Amino acid sequence: MCHQAALVTGGATRLGRYFSEALADAGYDIALHVNSSREEAEEVASGIRAKGRECAIFSCDFLNDDLNALIQSAKQRFPGLNLLLNSASAYESAPISATELAMLETQFRVNMFTPLLLTRHFAKEVKEGQVINIIDNKVAYHQYPYAAYLLSKKSLAEMTRMAALEFAPRIRVNGIAPGVVLPASQRTSDYIEWRIEGIPLKRQGDPEYLVQALHYLLNTPFVAGQILFVDGGESINLEGRHSENYGS
Numbered sequence: 601m602c603h604q605a606a607l608v609t610g611g612a613t614r615l616g617r618y619f620s621e622a623l624a625d626a627g628y629d630i631a632l633h634v635n636s637s638r639e640e641a642e643e644v645a646s647g648i649r650a651k652g653r654e655c656a657i658f659s660c661d662f663l664n665d666d667l668n669a670l671i672q673s674a675k676q677r678f679p680g681l682n683l684l685l686n687s688a689s690a691y692e693s694a695p696i697s698a699t700e701l702a703m704l705e706t707q708f709r710v711n712m713f714t715p716l717l718l719t720r721h722f723a724k725e726v727k728e729g730q731v732i733n734i735i736d737n738k739v740a741y742h743q744y745p746y747a748a749y750l751l752s753k754k755s756l757a758e759m760t761r762m763a764a765l766e767f768a769p770r771i772r773v774n775g776i777a778p779g780v781v782l783p784a785s786q787r788t789s790d791y792i793e794w795r796i797e798g799i800p801l802k803r804q805g806d807p808e809y810l811v812q813a814l815h816y817l818l819n820t821p822f823v824a825g826q827i828l829f830v831d832g833g834e835s836i837n838l839e840g841r842h843s844e845n846y847g848s
Contacts (some may be wrong), residue, residue, distance in 0.1 A: 602678075602679040602680030603629055603654075603678075603680045604627065604628055604629070604680045604681075604682050604683070605628055605629040605630065605631060605654075605674075605678035605680050605681045605682070605683070606620075606623045606628045606629075606630055606631065606681070606682075606683035606684070606685055607631040607633060607658075607670075607671070607674045607681060607683070607684050607685070607718075607722075608620045608623065608630060608631070608632060608633060608685045608687055609633040609684075609685070609686050609687055609688035609714075609715075609718070610633065610634075610635075610687045610688030610689060611630065611632045611633055611634070611641075611644065611685075611687060612632060612634050612637045612640040612641035612643075612644045613637050613640050614782055615687060615734060615778065615781070615782055615807060615810060616687035616688065616734075617640070617644055618807040618810065618811060619685055619687055619734075619810070619811070619814060620632060620644055620648065621644070621647065621648065621651075622811040622814060622815075623683070623685070623814075624648040624651050624653040624655070625651065626815065626818070627653070628653065628683065629653050629654035629655065629678050629680070630645075630648050630653060630654070630655040630656075631655075631656055631658055631674035631677065631678055631681065632644060632645055632648075632655055632656065632657045632658065633658050633659075633660055633670065633688065634657055634658070634659055634660075635659070635660065635661055635662065635688070638657075638659070641657045642657070645657055654678070656674075656677050656678070658670055658673055658674060662688065662709060662710050662714045663706065663709055663710070667714060667717045667718055667721060668717075668721045670718070670721075671684075671718060671721040671722055671725055672721075672725065675725045675726070681722075681725070681726060681729070682726055682728065682729035682730065683729055683730050683731075683732070683818075684718060684719065684722045684729070684730075684731045684732075685731075685732045685734070685814075686714070686715040686718060686719075686731070686732070686733045686734060687734045688710060688714070689710065689711055689734070690706055690707055690709075690710035690711055690749070691707075691749050691784075692706070692707065692748065692749060693745055693746050693749065694745070694746075694747060694748065695744050695745050695747055696744055696747045699747050699748050703748045704748045706748075707748040707749050707751075707752045708748070708751075708752045708755070710752075711749065711752035711753055711755075711756055712752045712753075712755045712756050712759065715733055715756055715759065716759050716763075719731050719759075719763050719767075719773070722771075723767050723770070723771055726771070727770065728770050728771065729770075729771050729772075730771060730772045730773070730774070730817070730818065731763065731767075731771060731772070731773040731774075732773075732774055732775065732776060732814065732817055732818075733756055733757075733759075733760050733773070733774075733775040733776075734775070734776055734778070735753055735756055735757050735760070735775045735776065735777040735827060736750075736753045736777055736778065737777045737778060737779040737829050737830075737831040737834055737835045738750055738753065739753050739754045739757045739777060739827075740777075740829070740835035740836075740838070741835075756775070757775060757777075757827055760773055760774065760775040760825065760827060761825045761827075764824045764825030764826075765825065768824055768825075772817075772821070772823070772824045773824065773825065774817045774823060774824065774825065774826050774827070774828070775826070775827040775828070776810060776813050776814065776817070776827070776828050776830060777827050777828065777829045777830065777831065777835070778805065778810055778830055778831065779799070779805055779829070779830060779831020779832055779834045779835065780792065780795050780796065780799065780804050780805055780831070780832070780834070781804070781805035781806065781807060781809070781810060781830070781831075782807060783795075792804065798834060798837060799831070799832040799833065799834045799837070800832060800833035800834070800836075800837055801832035801833055802832075803832060805830060805831065805832060809830050810830055813828050813830045816828070
């Protein structure tokens with residue numbers, strides 16, 4: 601009997617690393633996708649092997665390489681492949697007025713087209729399984745300073761729902777939308793504190809909360825087409841300004 605395995609895109613850095621290690625702890629062998637973070641990938645792979653799980657590194661440039669080949673290679677190395685976790689992401693901020701075609705192409709290629717095509721190829725290769733897309737709680741907003749990035753993630757959210765319908769019941773497709781959990785290194789402490797003030801639960805998240813969300817989706821077979829927001833309620837804080845809260 602083949603041992604279950606997961607392909608984690610962007611699995612060597614930031615949240616992808618947490619997901620890779622958590623899946624290894626849960627008993628998955630890991631097909632670790634990497635683009636440029638080879639050194640980090642070797643470190644993560646070594647740690648996963650120390651846990652007693654298998655881990656192989658797969659290099660793929662989502663702007664140039666064959667995505668079907670990535671799925672086929674992962675399936676050949678791990679015949680028990682039954683989970684695709686799309687964590688890789690491209691991020692660049694710019695309003696619509698400053699968004700060029702090249703930026704749109706890069707953001708959509710990495711954040712939307714690649715997860716869609718990987719899901720398509722994954723569905724062809726496995727009999728039963730799951731796809732989990734890592735989205736962003738910003739999809740609840742219309743923050744135009746992040747136009748290309750946010751539009752690509754909004755599209756990914758809609759694709760998650762569509763794919764859940766198309767590939768059910770063989771494959772369950774869901775998403776996780778993190779909030780303020782692992783801010784970019786350039787964010788100042790003042791900025792993070794300001795963000796926390798806008799979170800109803802008044803605290804920053806922890807990657808462990810996202811791991812808990814991952815386990816919930818993995819282990820609840822009656823959930824499909826859902827996007828689980830793990831953001832302290834930030835995305836529902838849409839009361840807006842009106843006469844009764846003016847000056848408060």
